[in-house]
Amino acid sequence: MNDLVKHIRNYVDLYLIILSWVLAGRFTPNGVAVGWCVLSYLLILRTNDLSKALIAFVTLLVLSDNRDPMMAFAATAKIGVVLLLVGYVLRHYSDFRTLNNQIFKVFLPFLIFAVLASTWADEPFNAFQKSLSYSLVFFTVPIFFLRSSQQNKNIGKDLMIALGILFAAGLLAYIVLPGFATLVGRYRGLLGNPNGMGILLTVSGPLYFLLRKASKGNWLDLPTELFFIGTFLLSLFLTGSRTSLFAILLFFGFVQLRYLSNGFTLFIFLIVIGGYDFVLSSLPEIASALGLEEYLRVETLNEGSGRFVAWTFAWVQIQEVFFTGGGFGYTELIYKRFFWELSALGHQGNAHNSYLTIWLDTGLIGIVLLFISYVRIVLSGVAQSRYTLPIIYTILFSANFESWLGASLNPFTSLFLISLTLILQPKNSSDDEAETVSSEPLIQGVQ
Numbered sequence: 379m380n381d382l383v384k385h386i387r388n389y390v391d392l393y394l395i396i397l398s399w400v401l402a403g404r405f406t407p408n409g410v411a412v413g414w415c416v417l418s419y420l421l422i423l424r425t426n427d428l429s430k431a432l433i434a435f436v437t438l439l440v441l442s443d444n445r446d447p448m449m450a451f452a453a454t455a456k457i458g459v460v461l462l463l464v465g466y467v468l469r470h471y472s473d474f475r476t477l478n479n480q481i482f483k484v485f486l487p488f489l490i491f492a493v494l495a496s497t498w499a500d501e502p503f504n505a506f507q508k509s510l511s512y513s514l515v516f517f518t519v520p521i522f523f524l525r526s527s528q529q530n531k532n533i534g535k536d537l538m539i540a541l542g543i544l545f546a547a548g549l550l551a552y553i554v555l556p557g558f559a560t561l562v563g564r565y566r567g568l569l570g571n572p573n574g575m576g577i578l579l580t581v582s583g584p585l586y587f588l589l590r591k592a593s594k595g596n597w598l599d600l601p602t603e604l605f606f607i608g609t610f611l612l613s614l615f616l617t618g619s620r621t622s623l624f625a626i627l628l629f630f631g632f633v634q635l636r637y638l639s640n641g642f643t644l645f646i647f648l649i650v651i652g653g654y655d656f657v658l659s660s661l662p663e664i665a666s667a668l669g670l671e672e673y674l675r676v677e678t679l680n681e682g683s684g685r686f687v688a689w690t691f692a693w694v695q696i697q698e699v700f701f702t703g704g705g706f707g708y709t710e711l712i713y714k715r716f717f718w719e720l721s722a723l724g725h726q727g728n729a730h731n732s733y734l735t736i737w738l739d740t741g742l743i744g745i746v747l748l749f750i751s752y753v754r755i756v757l758s759g760v761a762q763s764r765y766t767l768p769i770i771y772t773i774l775f776s777a778n779f780e781s782w783l784g785a786s787l788n789p790f791t792s793l794f795l796i797s798l799t800l801i802l803q804p805k806n807s808s809d810d811e812a813e814t815v816s817s818e819p820l821i822q823g824v825q
Contacts, residue, residue, distance in 0.1 A: 381602040385539045392430045393543075395422070396437055399455075404448040411451035416458040423466050428526035429533050431466075433540045435459060439789040440544055440578070443570040446558060456787050460511055463518050474521050480802050481520040481795055484754045488740075488747040489513040492706060495740050499705025505739075508706035512786035519792045520799040534589035535598055537796075538606055541582050544568055545609035548575070552616065565616035573780060576619030579610060580776045581793040583626050584769050586610075587633070588800045591765070621779045625772050632768035640760055640767060647771045651778075685779065687725035691716070692734040703741030709781070712738070732783035739784060755798060763801040 386393070395418050402411040415438070422431050438459055442452035467474055482489075492509040499505035526533045548567025552559040559565060564572040586606065590597050598606070614623060628650065635643050695712055698704075704711070713720065713728050720726070729735045737745045752770065759766030773794060777783040782790045 381535060381598050382539060382542075382605055385536055385602075389430065389433070389536070389540070392422070392434060396434065399438075399441070399451070400448065403451045408451050408454070412455045412458070415451055415455035416462070419455075419459050420462055423462060427529075428522065429530045429536055431463070432522060432526050432533070433537060435463065436537070436789050436792060437540065437544065439787065439792060440568055443574050443788060444568055445561075445570045457511065460514055460518070460787065463522065464514050467518055467522065474525055477521045477524045479517070479521045479524075480758065481755075481798055482517045484758075485516050485748075485751045488744060488751050489516060491744055491747055492740050495703050495705045495744065497705075498702065499708060500711060501707060502705070504707045505705030508785075512706065515786040515792060516795065519795045523796050523799055531596070534593055535596075538582075538586050538589060538598070539602060541586075542602075542606035542609050545613045546605075549609060549612060549616075564618055565613070567613055567617070572617045572619055573621070574782075575613065575617045576622030577776060577780055577782050577790045578793075579614050579617070579619075580622045580625045580772065581790050581797070583610065584629050584765075584772055585793055585797045585800075587629075588765060588769070588797055592800055592803075621776060625776045628775055629768050629772040632771055633765065636764040636768060643767055643771075647767075651775070685725075685730045687720060687723045688713075688727065688730045689734060691720060691725075692729045692731065692738060696734070696737055699738065699741055701741045701743060703737065703739050703744055706739050709735045709738040709784070728781050730780055732777035732781050735781040735784035755802070759798075759801045762804060766801045769797055769801060 398418070399411065399415050402414045406414075419431075419434060419438075422434055438452055438456050441449050442456045444452070489509075489512065492512060493506065496502050496505035496509050523533070530536070545567065548559055548565075548569075551568070552565060559567055561571050565575065566572045567575045567578075569575040569578060597603070614626070632643060632647070635646065691713075692709070699708065709729050717726075729738065733745065736748060740748075756766060756770055759770075773783070782788055783794075785791065
């Protein structure tokens, strides 16, 4: 019996519950679907099976990104589910307090200021709610993952299989209901848009790699590994996201350079960032030579898919809230306020840049505090894992083109926090390529 079959047998009750969420969203009023989702998640928590609770949480975040009306319940239900997660951690804090929640401690100054910024926001309650949820995710997800690893040494395998199943579900929908899984002709899977699908792949790929290394050989069997890799690569190909494709190539490129000095890899990263515009400008010729003009959407390069308009507008608006920001949700507010003007210039959406979004929301003070937090993560992480910089470089690149890092209730931020949790774990072997089978908990360090 391979790992995929074992996983499905062990988690069949969970997947039936998740299916019931979707059916409730399709056939019952939104309030009923929300209530059932929150109540059933509470029942999952009452089993004390943290692996199922974690997978259900990530799945709900994926569903909440979907734009189909039958998934509307998820956007509301995830707020209640986050509160249930926090309540569970606090109620069972004796089981969690021995875990070193480094992620939350490192980001605490930024999180405190983000909550404080809600006091001068245009919509204080909305800003407080968003900044608080951001803080709660940073507090809960890392230690919840660590505790679930103590409880289930196969949590890494189970989490990756669950993501593979979500990828497979999106691909199945693409075959059966192409309108559901596409947006303006581009593949989006279960996500709300193709870029969202691309971001999910961007954070899932490196996480898969880290979990595989941390398993020390106790990893997926070949058929199951091929299942995940196959659904991952097919999803990446179909989504056609240039940013995600480049980000994943960037990760594996820097993995190959992990034994070089940190200063030298930083120098290379800066060259890559500086040369990205040159690569894009050369893309039409490259695509033409390879016959990939349509796939790489070279016709959108001149207008930058609206991103240059969004970035210019964000920088103008930053001048109004330069030092202290407008509170969480301010970016969303001003882009809605100027929706028609921006649409006339060829842009729809948000700032398409996490750094500009965070600057708008928390000002120069907030972005500096966040930068200091990431520097501390890097300084701690490089002492434990050679994969710290490849992960950070990949996320910094992705966040430069999308605003996901400035929000919490999406699957991307939580999966990224799990990656950071992995690289900060103490190393337990001098040989970072060793893959001996271990029956110990998964989290033993990723060198």
